[in-house]
Amino acid sequence: MPSPSEPSSPALPDVVRRRRGVPETLVRGRRVLLAADDELVSLEGSGARIWELTLAPIAVADMVVALAEEHGLDPDQVRTDVEGFVADLLRRGALEACGAAGAAGASGASAAG
DSSP: OOOTTSOOOOOOOSEEEEOTTOOEEEETTEEEEEOTTSOEEEEOHHHHHHHHHTTSOEEHHHHHHHHHHHHTOOHHHHHHHHHHHHHHHHHTTSEEEOOTHHHHHHHHHHHHO
8 A cells, every 4th residue: 555645556557568659859869758748758778768668569577677687686676667657658648558469579579689
């Protein structure tokens, strides 16, 4: 149960992908998105990597594992940050939930990458 200072949020979908038509560009080496809420989202580091991973449907759990491996960390050390960032991009309309059918392809894609 979340503490009173933490808002409760709906559960994340298992599989997500970029929402089609999200305007994006590179500005001084940073990926910048125009989210559905008309706010600019500047991505660098792990945020930019998560955006790269969502080009095709991918399981959120696979993103956690991929980022943990890339940074030499245990998945539990990155899970909260990855899930929070994905939830924010979903809320802003930059990502969308996918059906479970995308999960098989997503798992294979991250295992091969």
